Amino acid sequence: MSHIEYRHLSVTYRRPKTDEAFLAIDRISLAVERGSFVAVVGSSGCGKSTLLLAAAGLVAPASGSVAIGGAPVSGPGTEAAARSAMVFQDASLLPWRTVLGNVRFGLEMRRWSRDDLTERALRYIHMVGLADFADYHPHQLSGGMRQRVNIARALAVEPEVLLMDEPFGALDAQTREVMGNELLRLWERDRKTALFVTHDIDEAIFLADKVVVMGRDPGCIKDVLTVDLPRPRTPDVLDSAAFVALRRRLRESLAEDMAALRLVTEVA
Ligand SMILES: Nc1ncnc2c1ncn2[C@@H]1O[C@H](COP(=O)(O)OP(=O)(O)O)[C@@H](O)[C@H]1O
Ligand SMILES: [Mg+2]
Structure with missing residues (x-):
């Protein structure tokens, strides 16, 4: 059985001014295997964040369902929702808490027993290379x-599933590459099921076993690429013929959507 299972999931939102309901994602079905790393790409507004939020129980399905480990995710407090942890683009850290305090906070929220909170938090702070910065703000x-810190906070709750929404989106290209490498090393240690949104094609291929390409209006899945590059991966793989071929295929897949978008703008 797959670890995360989206079944004909549709999510609707309301437009801010008119209050009119619209379909953000339309009957998405997707099965994510346990221990796999799945990247999600697609143009802005196609529903990538919505897809992740639904798995965390932070948005409710209009129809269809999401399940983690066979249990339906039906709200933020449900057992299935507690199986995942989310990393957002903007470091959603509490400014008045230290690094340790922020990582501890994630554990406090999940009501972990008090005794080993600090020890556990420090272990994950160490794992992400911030041992010397635990008391920094x-x-x-x-x-x-x-x-x-955000990644440590998510890992520290020891989730079955990591949901990452453009976690490196705000970083410069060089830092981004370093972080991608580090994430891969961390992931290769215990292979948590990962759903990772990015707008960076190379990052998606480099990290993932599968790349899901979403289309828009309404959000849907257009294509799924299997990335059969050997692991562990190092940045050398970016120059391999197999990588270049995947990059071309992914570009084409995304370009169709962009072309459609241009057409709409031209006609309008
Ligand atoms: N809370 C919300 N209320 C109303 N509309 C929303 C809300 N969140 C997202 N949307 C809209 O839903 C669509 C999909 O959004 P989102 O999932 O954030 O896309 P992406 O992450 O791919 O950019 C967009 O048109 C966006 O403007
Ligand atoms: Mg988004």
């Missing part, structure tokens, strides 16, 4: 370091 850290 977020404003004293670089963007990359803040995202490491």
